[in-house]
Amino acid sequence: MRFEQIHHVAYVVSDIDAALPLYTGVFGMPLEVREVLADQGVEAAALGVGRGWIELIQPLDPESSVGRFLERRGEGMHHVAFEVPDVEAALHELRMSGVDLIDQAPRRGLGGHLIAFLHPRSSGGVLTELVQSDGH
Secondary structure (H helix, E strand, C coil), X not given: CCCCEEEEEEEECCCHHHHHHHHHHHCCCCEEEEEEEHHHCXXXXXXXXXXXXXXXXXXXXXXXXXXXXXXXXXXXXXXXXXXXXXXXXXXXXXXXXXXXXXXXXXXXXXXHCEEEEECHHHCCCCCEEEEECCXX
16 A cells, blocks of 8 residues: 555644634635534534645534544644545555554545545554545
């Protein structure tokens, strides 16, 4: 398995509305997608930067996994996402290589992308997301 490109880097924030002016105003990143992902317990916003994105994620519930992450670690980097041509095939290959998976099958993420997460214990302590490439 070889990752060719970083798709996005995600930061957890306590308040997307308060965080956005830094990224859109000061950093000049256009807001491209913003939506509530109820099944993941977050509101998320994707901001364009070069060929990739910065994703801001705000937990909807303090008891969700992202809510607990925010409580334990505070605001900051949450995960790194890599583009792959086929998430399902990548999961199979990684599973066969002994990588611990959070998601056993792809699911829908921000902007409708197919995604899946790898457990941090299998990726150097960093939560890692796979995103199926589709031309963005």
